[in-house]
Amino acid sequence: MKREKSCGAVVYKTERCEYLFLIEHMAAGHWSLPKGHMEDGETESETAIREIKEETNLEIELDTSFRSVISYSPFRGCVKDVVFFIAKAVSDKLIRQECEVRELAWLPFEQAHEMLTFISDREVLEQAQRHLRQNAQKE
Numbered sequence: 001m002k003r004e005k006s007c008g009a010v011v012y013k014t015e016r017c018e019y020l021f022l023i024e025h026m027a028a029g030h031w032s033l034p035k036g037h038m039e040d041g042e043t044e045s046e047t048a049i050r051e052i053k054e055e056t057n058l059e060i061e062l063d064t065s066f067r068s069v070i071s072y073s074p075f076r077g078c079v080k081d082v083v084f085f086i087a088k089a090v091s092d093k094l095i096r097q098e099c100e101v102r103e104l105a106w107l108p109f110e111q112a113h114e115m116l117t118f119i120s121d122r123e124v125l126e127q128a129q130r131h132l133r134q135n136a137q138k139e
Contacts, residue, residue, distance in 0.1 A: 007047035008035025009087035010128035030117035057095035
């Protein structure tokens with residue numbers, strides 16, 4: 001059984017006391033959270049930061065206190081693990097990676113949740129929002 005690994009993050013920013021989440025309309029047609037394949041020698045964090053920069057042009061602050069892993073089979077004989085963190089956008093000039101990403105959208109939770117194609121991505125978004133709310137209450 002072949003194994004693959006990707007890393008990414010639930011990227012957010014705050015506007016008018018509301019979280020907005022970044023989702024991507026991929027060239028393959030689905031809506032997803034930013035993520036990509038690990039390269040040799042990279043840590044999970046390094047992969048997430050690099051992939052988000054490549055796909056969106058954003059500088060981020062990665063929060064590794066949140067970590068969610070989904071697994072699925074992209075094709076027969078292969079299992080893929082995707083590790084998601086939370087990341088706060090610290091820049092706001094979006095430039096999509098044209099070969100992979102059709103469109104980038106900042107959306108409130110409900111709209112982002114509805115737009116995501118895969119249930120596993122929706123579940124990660126739900127977990128991330130809970131994490132953000134719990135940490136906001138502690139501050």
